[in-house]
Amino acid sequence: MSLIAMLMSLPPAIDAQLKRDSGLNFFEYSILSQLSGAPGRRMQMARLAQMAGGTLSRLSHAASRLEERELVHRHLVTGESRCTELALTDAGMTFLEAAAPGHVREARRLVFDVLTPEQVAQVRDIAQSITTAASPEVARALREAIVASDRL
Amino acid sequence: MSLIAMLMSLPPAIDAQLKRDSGLNFFEYSILSQLSGAPGRRMQMARLAQMAGGTLSRLSHAASRLEERELVHRHLVTGESRCTELALTDAGMTFLEAAAPGHVREARRLVFDVLTPEQVAQVRDIAQSITTAASPEVARALREAIVASDRL
DNA sequence: TGGATCGACTTGAACATTCAAGTCCCGACT
């Protein structure tokens, strides 16, 4: 029951802060954030969908909304992979830089500030176990992301 | 990042099982489940919304859907409180009894089976802390629910 | 008595996500 309560309260709280301060939902924020860390600030749609944790269809709709706001733009890649890439515009980068501190502050306030360092370590292990059981796909993307961030 | 991955993977997995096997989403399941445990298998809308973790508006829409399926029915309470109650029908009770085992099994599989007993205790404390920070409302409803279940 | 306000809802429109096609190109098989 406690876990369910957290699942019900944390994502809405995070979303509310982003929505209020930047007019983005968490998924859209994740898209911008992932793009900002990618080489050339661009990424293939399919790969981005994996990293941001959504389906291709969801990403396609979200990309359309972000494109409307000129934070992002689509770019067809010719050549052997025949795919479309999403690229962060300069305006998008600026926008993200403005949005990030508030989001980080909220994440800190709701999670890190209320947990001891041991609990932070515990929740990492627990969350990884549950994620692996619930969605091997997401778990794999997570491991990739962790490896990538370790390289920094 | 691990926590985010869990937030993204667990609810969809739970929803998917319920949807596949019973055609309910988790919120609708929660409504039926709460009603089944209430005295007289009925509860005031506003109170039910709190217990099930949603807004009144969301509950009202969901109640309409469940009423369509005759799992539940609305009942205006006259008298000093002037509110509407939602009551579980016999068909609703039967339906819930059929849906519950699969849901419980899935919850066990995705959470309890992959955690040690110590981790289960850890996640309880962690989730309560985060819930309190993210939504005092939900945290209060949770405490109430815990007290209620302790009385059994 | 007569508003003003409040709580408990309901409703409909706006928005986001999912779902089921549909398109387009590529590479493999025959």
Added chain:
DNA sequence: AGTCGGGACTTGAATGTTCAAGTCGATCCA
């Protein structure tokens, strides 16, 4: 060379949630 299947999207409709009114008694004063 032709076509079959598959990957990478896009699109539109269906579904569910949120948001902003709107309704309807009850209660609070003045």
